[in-house]
Amino acid sequence: MKLIKDTDKLKDACEKLAAHPFVTVDTEFLRDTTFWAKLCLIQMADPDGNEFLVDPLAEGIDLAPFFTLMDDERVVKVFHAARQDIEIFYNMNGSLPHPVFDTQVAAAVCGFGESVSYNQLVKKVKGVEIDKSHRFTDWSRRPLTDKQMRYAAADVIHLIEPYQQLAGMLEENERTQWIAEEMKILTSEDTYRMEPEDAWKRLKMRARKPRELEAMKQLAAWREREAQSRNVPRGRIIKDDVIYEVCVQQPDTPEALAHIRALPRGFERSKNGEAILDIVRSVKAMDDKALPKMPKAERRAQAHPAVVDLLKVLLKQVSEDKGVASRMIATSDDIDAIASDDNADVAALSGWRREIYGDAALRVKRGEIALAVDGSKLQIIERIRD
Incomplete structure (x- = not known):
C-alpha cells in the first residue's frame, strides 16, 4: 500500500473517484498542542473498495484536487462523525464538502442507537471487529508502517456497506429528507465560523456586572486571536479560570496581577501580562454608558x-x-x-x-x-x- 505524495497522482486519484456516485472519506489529525488541527492523513475509498491514502504532509503537495472533489455536487461524500473532518477542511480551504452523508447521524435515525461509534456500526452491519490498536498513533511521524496504513484504509473500506445499508433504510422508510435537514446544518458555515468577538460565549462562567462582562469579552477575544496566530491551544495563552479571576478582580498593575494565584510566577512581567493589564485599564476607563447591557436571564414559565x-x-x-x-x-x-x-x-x-x-x-x-x-x-x- 502506497501513500499519494504528489499533486499529479492526487489529481489522477480524485478524477477516478469523481466517476463514482459516492466516496467514503476519513482523516487522521492531531490537535493536542495546536489551535488548528494538523491534518496528517486523508483516506478515501470508492464503491468498489479501492482505497486511496493521501499524505498532506508531503513536501510540495497541493491538495486542490482533493478539495475540488469535496466540492463536486455529483459525488456524495460519506463520513462517520463528520464534524471534525469538515471543520478541518473549512479552516484549510474556506469551503465545505457537499453533498455529505454522515453515517453516525443516519444510524441514530435508523435505530442503531445514539452516537453509535464507527466500530459499533461496522460490527452491527458487517459483523466485523475493527482493529483499534493504532487509535492513539502519532500520525504526523513518517514513514508510516504498512500496518498503520492498513488500519487507516480500513476506516473507509468498511464504511461502504454501512452507508449503502443506511441509505437504503432511509429510502425505504421515507426518511431521506430527515437526513437532508441534518446535513444542511452540518454543512453550514455558521456551524464552524467563530469570530474572536464571540469567543466569550464559549466560557462557562458568567459575569455579574457590565464592566466584568466587557472585560470578559475583550479578554476572550484577545486570547482567541493570540491562540489562532500562534497556533497553540487557548489554555496555553491563559486558562478560563484566569479570565474569570481577572474579570472579577480587575488588576491594573503588575503587582495586582501577580496576586492571581492561577498565573505562574513572573507572568505579570510578560508580554501576555502587559496585554491583560492594557485590557483591564481600558475597560476601567470606559464610561458606564458605553458598557454592554447584561443579558436578561431567560424566564420561562415553570411547567408542571x-x-x-x-x-x-x-x-x-x-x-x-x-x-x-x-x-x-x-x-x-x-x-x-x-x-x-x-x-x-x-x-x-x-x-x-x-x-x-x-x-x-x-x-x-x-x-x-x-x-x-x-x-x-x-x-x-x-x-x-x-
Missing part, C-alpha cells in the same frame, strides 16, 4: 412536573415506534421548553422532529391525544370529544 413526565413518556414511545434514538428527537431541555411554551424555539418543534414528536407533544398538552396501556404495550390514541 407531571406535564414534563408525560412528554418524556411520549418521547420514549415515539422513539421505540419509529426506531430513532430519543435524544436525536428531543433533549430534556426541549421537553422542558415545550411543556411550558407551545411556541418554544427548539429543534423538536421544527422539521421532521415536529412531524414525529413535536406535534404529538402539543396535542397531548391540549388533550387531543392520550396515552393508554394495552397489555404490556403503551399506545397513543386519539381522544373523542363530545
Whole structure:
C-alpha cells in the first residue's frame, strides 16, 4: 500500500473517484498542542473498495484536487462523525464538502442507537471487529508502517456497506429528507465560523456586572486571536479560570496581577501580562454608558412536573415506534421548553422532529391525544370529544 505524495497522482486519484456516485472519506489529525488541527492523513475509498491514502504532509503537495472533489455536487461524500473532518477542511480551504452523508447521524435515525461509534456500526452491519490498536498513533511521524496504513484504509473500506445499508433504510422508510435537514446544518458555515468577538460565549462562567462582562469579552477575544496566530491551544495563552479571576478582580498593575494565584510566577512581567493589564485599564476607563447591557436571564414559565413526565413518556414511545434514538428527537431541555411554551424555539418543534414528536407533544398538552396501556404495550390514541 502506497501513500499519494504528489499533486499529479492526487489529481489522477480524485478524477477516478469523481466517476463514482459516492466516496467514503476519513482523516487522521492531531490537535493536542495546536489551535488548528494538523491534518496528517486523508483516506478515501470508492464503491468498489479501492482505497486511496493521501499524505498532506508531503513536501510540495497541493491538495486542490482533493478539495475540488469535496466540492463536486455529483459525488456524495460519506463520513462517520463528520464534524471534525469538515471543520478541518473549512479552516484549510474556506469551503465545505457537499453533498455529505454522515453515517453516525443516519444510524441514530435508523435505530442503531445514539452516537453509535464507527466500530459499533461496522460490527452491527458487517459483523466485523475493527482493529483499534493504532487509535492513539502519532500520525504526523513518517514513514508510516504498512500496518498503520492498513488500519487507516480500513476506516473507509468498511464504511461502504454501512452507508449503502443506511441509505437504503432511509429510502425505504421515507426518511431521506430527515437526513437532508441534518446535513444542511452540518454543512453550514455558521456551524464552524467563530469570530474572536464571540469567543466569550464559549466560557462557562458568567459575569455579574457590565464592566466584568466587557472585560470578559475583550479578554476572550484577545486570547482567541493570540491562540489562532500562534497556533497553540487557548489554555496555553491563559486558562478560563484566569479570565474569570481577572474579570472579577480587575488588576491594573503588575503587582495586582501577580496576586492571581492561577498565573505562574513572573507572568505579570510578560508580554501576555502587559496585554491583560492594557485590557483591564481600558475597560476601567470606559464610561458606564458605553458598557454592554447584561443579558436578561431567560424566564420561562415553570411547567408542571407531571406535564414534563408525560412528554418524556411520549418521547420514549415515539422513539421505540419509529426506531430513532430519543435524544436525536428531543433533549430534556426541549421537553422542558415545550411543556411550558407551545411556541418554544427548539429543534423538536421544527422539521421532521415536529412531524414525529413535536406535534404529538402539543396535542397531548391540549388533550387531543392520550396515552393508554394495552397489555404490556403503551399506545397513543386519539381522544373523542363530545
